[in-house]
Amino acid sequence: MKEDSQPLVDHLFRHHYGKMVSTLTRIFGLNNLGLIEDAVQDTFVKALMHWQNGIPPNPEGWLTAAAKNRAIDLFRKIKSDHSRAEKVSLEYSENTIEQLFLDYQIEDSQLRMIFTACHPVLNPKDQIAFALKTIAGFSDKEIAVALLLKLETVKKRLSRARKTIKEQGIAFAIPNKEEMIPRLDQVHNVLYLIFNEGFHSTQSALVLRKELCGEAMRLCSLILKKQYLRTGKGYALFGLFCFHAARLDTKLSSDQSLIDLKNQDRTQWDKSLIDLGNEAMHKAMDFEELSIFHLEAAIATEHVKASSFETTNWEKIKNIHEIIHQYFPSDFSILNQAIVFLQLDQPKDCLALLKQIKPENLEKRAYLFYGLYAEYYLYIGDEKQAIASLNLALSNVSNEAEKAYLEKKRANLLNQ
Amino acid sequence: MKNFILIFMGANYSDLGFSPKEMQERLGNWGDWTKRLSEKGIYKGGDGLTEAIRRVEGADKVVIDRTSAELKEVIGGYILITAKDFDEATEIAKDYPDFDLPGGAVEVREIMDYSA
Structure with a gap:
């Protein structure tokens, strides 16, 4: 030694x-x-x-x-x-x-691999598995754990990706000028999905999920390092990652249970990441384009700017959600608007939006819909209905940490 | 103080399909262990062994090639330490970081002291 x-x-x-x-x-x-x-x-x-x-x-x-x-x-x-x-x-x-x-050639090879992994002929689910394996160095088992999938599913996705690459004769290359914009878009989307897997589906005990966020950020900055790959969208995505990542450690308590935005210790948010995010957003402004990432980052900025949950500028957040819904309408964009209405003390508007949502369109996040219904009923003082909604949320949740969070909420209500 | 050799048995790393992350963790465990022993001043060196195994056997000196993959239990490496007695050396062996490998085991042997 x-x-x-x-x-x-x-x-x-x-x-x-x-x-x-x-x-x-x-x-x-x-x-x-x-x-x-x-x-x-x-x-x-x-x-x-x-x-x-x-x-x-x-x-x-x-x-x-x-x-x-x-x-x-x-x-x-x-x-x-x-x-x-x-x-x-x-x-x-x-x-x-x-x-x-040599270092610069290694970087070039990595970029080629990123563009290969995000190639449009690959199935989006296969893209993520393939990227985590060949770029991030995750094993099949680690991918399964990080994405909450069966090992067999991961193996199937990886072999399907390889088969497609072979059959389609995909070149190991960085796209040319004409192709670049849509291909880079696809890369951004895959990074966004990888980050969200880590950020939203907090499988508490697993460090791997945090590594997903780290990986998305690392690859995003690898792209921004190259002048010809810099775009407003890319910078906005990186900014968004930074604002979310700044809160990552405060989302879990010492006993690994989930802490919501309202109860997170804001003094523990990572200031240096917030600064890094702000810097990225400034750079994003040098480009004319506007993307969904700009808008999401603008919302995330409002959250990290607020010194407490109560002083959050909900009016501004509501406006941004409206713009998002205008350009990218989905049941999620409605749900997000509904959440904000409750913070603005407008329960009727919240309910009106909830009624427009088809929970099945939210897929595995449907529990968020029932969770918001519970919040709404609590707001108007109907505890019985709130408990019923929590029961529905619980029957739709698969994530252990989220489940524990909802159960705690229900237990508090039942004990009153 | 007496001299001991700890001989490590168990499956070969290359046959176990560890991920890069797992390998780095394993390496970290080894580093921690040998560092602790060094700090106590009882670590006297050691090495890992490569996979190739050739055995020369019997009066006819028959040479047999074997690969570690065929064998459940192979010697993967050794370290030399000093300890008060056999029991203390055995306690040290209990901190070996690879007991969880298939066939993971440590053989503790005292090195003969001819001057005694």
Whole structure:
């Protein structure tokens, strides 16, 4: 054990895995992902064996060198063996392979992988699983845990993604100018979904869910690093992530139960993330476009700006929700408006909107609809109906933390 | 103080399909353990062993190649420590971080002291 060796950076292995899988895909192609993943995995096992007596001074450099050697090995083997099914691209020689392990090339490879994962021919559900696997370095099992899916489902999605990539002959490339705008849109949407999986479905005990948020933010900033990929929408998305992430740690109490916005300890909100979010929103203003992310970020800003729940500028939030509903109407946009009406002491308006909503359109978030009904009945003093609504909410909730939250609420009512 | 060797048995890492995250956690556990032993001044070194196994056997010196994947229990590495006695060395072995691996076990052996 060397006395001076430092602990490893958080997520070093996971992130490095994504970098190296992307880099090796440049060399061996998307058709050989299985082979590539095994090769990268080998370098981690090697690190594990070598580092038990002490971590080298530059662990990331060590891992990169190991992956480079492994790639060159594999390249020689495949080239010399013509019977092998895998094909290696002829554009590379050992010399050019070396170049691919330079930092800026690694970043370029990662971007190619992000655009591949978010390719429009892939099913959106497969896009998320594929991105988490090949870019974020999650294992199948970790994806299943993070997304609350069965392991079999994850495996199916991943193999379907690979099959589609193969069949459609998707190029491992960054889209050209004409294609860029819609493709970048798709990337933003996938990142948004990954973040929301982590943020909204708080499966309390699992650190992995927080890592989903971190991953979405990391990939978003990777994109914003490149001038040609910077857009107002991208900055607004990053700003939105920052404002939400600033509250993430205060959403759970020490006993892992859920704390609602009203009761979160606002002094614990992460000031540096809020500043980072504000900075991103300023940059977003340099572009003319306006997106749903701008609007959602504007709402999130109001929340992080307010020093207490009571002093929140609900009037402004209501106006933004109205704009959202105007441009992107859905049962969710109605529900959000209804929530705000109750804060504005307008229960009748709240009820009128609730009546327009079809809870089945909210899918797994239908419990939010019944939860709001309960709030409404409480507001007008009808505890019996409030309890009935909570029962409905409970029968529609699958998330343990949300369930516990609703149960606590019901217990309080029953005990009065 | 006496010298001991702790010999680690168990499945090979490469055969267990750990995720990058899990591998980093395992490495962290190892680092913590050897660091604690170093701080007590009782850690005297050690190494991991690669997967290749070749066995030379019997009077005919038959050479057999085996891979760790075929074997349930292989020696994956060792460390050298000093301890007051066998019991203390055994207590140290109980902190081995890989007991949860299939076949995970530690063999504690005292190194003979010829000067005694």
